[in-house]
Amino acid sequence: MTPVQDTLTVDDVVFALRWSRRRQTIGISIPRQGAPLVAAPVGCRRAVLERAVRGKLAWVRRKLGEREALPQLAPQRPYVAGQTFPYLGRRYRLVLSDDDGGGGSGHRPAGERSGSGRPGSGTALVLRQGRFVLPSGLAADGREHLVAWYRRRAEIHIGARVAHFAALTGVTPAAVTVKEMRSRWGSCTSHGRVSFHWGLVLLPPAIVDYVVVHELAHLRELNHGPRFWRLVEEIVPDYHARRAWLRGAARRYAI
Ligand SMILES: [Zn+2]
Known part of the structure; x- marks a missing residue:
């Protein structure tokens, strides 16, 4: 049996409304995604539901507000040279280097210091002179290296x-x-x-x-x-x- 999709609107907040024969009480919950949810006993009058929901509206708004601040880290982007990635609010271009990531490469300017994440970070990716530098051989696992960094x-x-x-x-x-x-x-x-x-x-x-x-x-x-x-x-x-x-x-x- 497919549950009937119903909604309940209180002020400007639209709730998904789910009727349940097993419920005795009205339940309000905020799922990770989608509309806030009202679970109601079958036969409960809408005026009663609305009153119950209105009493919780400040809480619902707060929870929805917190939820909007979710980290958005899912998108997969190509880790190709020229792509930019943020760090502390600024964007840095990715450069793929020829070295193997083992360090000590001869063409790296001497005496260079960097905001590298290398010590203990488990990645050969470094931030050097305003660029993310990743050995080209590791580009296929670019995201992994970036996340480790x-x-x-x-x-x-x-x-x-x-x-x-x-x-x-x-x-x-x-x-x-x-x-x-x-x-x-x-x-x-x-x-x-x-x-x-x-x-x-x-x-x-x-x-x-x-x-x-x-x-x-x-x-x-x-x-x-x-x-x-x-x-x-x-x-x-x-x-x-x-x-x-x-x-x-x-x-x-x-x-
Ligand atoms: Zn808090």
Whole structure:
């Protein structure tokens, strides 16, 4: 039996409405994608549903707002010379080099220092003189190398920003983890562990800082109430703008 697709609109929010014979209560949930969902017992009057949903509307809007800030890291792009990739909000062109990625290549100018991710990053990709340089033999696995590089840079950059803001605000996270997150840029547990998506280092430093401050503020306030936002505002007075940026412009930073 195919469930009947029904919708419920409250103010400007359209919910997918699912009727269930087994339910006794009205349930509201926010899936990772698509419309927010209302599960309702069969026979429940729409006026009752609307009232229940209206009471939760602020929560629904907040959850939808958070969801819009999802990392967009899925697109597969060709890793060919000339393609650009972001790092801390700036784009750098990819150059394929002839060397094998083992280092010590003779045609590399002597004494060159770089913002390389090579130490411990597990990739031969480097950022050198404003370019990503990848040995051409590794181009087929370009994304893998780029991600390994970003991960390492994220650990360094985010680690430093956490230390900076932790000292500034007098909070100490129990643990800081950089990883791939499915639906968020950052998170904080009730045990004081904060996590960040490595993809944050694609975005401008001011945005990374906002996410770091946001998660650190959760060490004091685990909700998104007025007291939480006041804590964020003390450190990031223009957090509204950075948050709006994260919801909109962050999408352009796909790799
Ligand atoms: Zn939060």
